Amino acid sequence: MNCRANDLNPYYYFRHLFTELPKRAPSDELSNLLPWNDDLGEAE
Template sequence: MREIEPIPFLDKFKIWLDKSAQILLPKSYLGIAVSYVLNNWQALTRYVENGGLGIDNNVTERDIRPFTTERKNWMFAQSVKGAEASATLYSIVMTCCAHDINPYFYFQKLFEALPNREEDADLSDLLPWHAQFKS
């Protein structure tokens, strides 16, 4: 479906873009927009070639929105170390969410496991995406 339905529309759109680029003033808002689309045409049409690619990046935008909001809050941390700790904690919570793990249960298991570890022990098995934290 993806290889068939959008191609005629994209072909007509490309023809319109090429014609418009010749008659629009390059510094006009529409001229800038047409130029931008033409300069990114290959990236725009790549989703037709690969069924695994989405037509937009809405999922990614939605996933990073909370982080960008929090980044503004870190400006008001009492210290650099406080801001770093807050950012680290938030990063772990968002990683849990990305892997469908309840952060509360992850931290509960993490705080049970950490005191029993050597100071310089490998902690990679405690990362959120390991199966032991999926419950």
């Protein structure tokens, strides 16, 4: 799983995703939500 390979706890990563995705429009950029994004390091 990519979140573990990037030192992210899968639970907190998916919780962050499911919180952020509904706030975004379909045309919004999603690359900042990918597990290898440096800004996600503390998604807890």
